[in-house]
Amino acid sequence: MSEKKDNSEMNEEENSAPEAEKAAENEVTLSEDELKALCREHVCPSCDVMEEAKDERLRALADSENLKKRLTRETNELKKFASESVLSDLLPIVDNLDLALSHAKDLDACKDFVMGVDMTRKLFLETLARHGLEAVGKIGEEFDPNFHEAMGMAQVAELTDGCVAQVMQRGYVLKGRIIRPAKVMVNKLD
Template sequence: MVKNKNTEVPINGLYDEEGTLSDVASEEMTETSVAEENVETEAEVTLSQEELEALCKESVCPGCDVHKEAESIRLRALADTENVKKRLVREAEEMKKYAGESVLSDLLPILDNLDLALGHTENLDAACKNFVIGVDMTRKLFLDAVKSHGLEVVDAARGVEFNPEVHEALGTSEEEGLGDNQIAQVVQAGYFLKGRLLRPAKVMVNKA
């Protein structure tokens, strides 16, 4: 022990002979204090606001507003995911169902030409009858083939009520024996593809 101004000072390597804290000890204590402050500072900034909120959402009671908000967000996300799945499945089925639409649309002019050919068979001699029969059989075979892929003819016969949803009016005419707004003439046949309108029937509408 060393006495300094009536005070006993222990000599343990930290103090000099006069009882003053040595430079080395002072530096060590300063470094220790700074290190402790840095640890405290790091502990304070380790978690961001988002991380703190996430921890809160995991540990708070079910009645807490934060928990209710997190649960609401989770349920909305699940609902959105389910809706996306259903939409993708529906679009895939729709694409598969109407995959041949473009091909069948390209084949319609063939049916149109066969219809035109059969529409000009009046007053033909007997030698042409076999030719007409052959064209008619070809049309029926062709129509049966496309029907197997879901193609159906729009009802647009003479006397049928005009329907703007499936018929396209090219003009009007006045014919006896037909009521107002009835089809007087079919200019071009219309078709459905698996229940969906592929092409409207082009007609002349009677106006009484």
């Protein structure tokens, strides 16, 4: 009986070998593009699943583009204002130089000292300006709550109503962004 099984298994193998050869001869090779085109034409061309997959793919592409744009914008913003904290830490130095000049400007004995402090202040401000820092708050300019902080009112007949009459502390702007508002007295005529 075992011989019969072995013979039948052999016959099956002999029969399957020619079928495999025939299948290999009938096999058609398609390029990947041709296969994709055939799939689009014949496999579910009006299927909702295919449309949903297309929509998801388009949404994913749009999301990735938006992410790239946002990261680029945030990187540029970070680069633009990276020096803000250092520059804001240097502002008290400018304030102290201004204070030294205001106290010693009328003393003849300090004439050379005042000239040295003034030169240092100008050099320091030029250096800060090269990094995008600008001073705001000048007597006579129109009061702007975006750049000025009103400390009180003053009456100066030579100035128009609502303009800066006195600067108590100069303000600074870095590339359009306010770092410190100017503390000012606003002119108020009766």
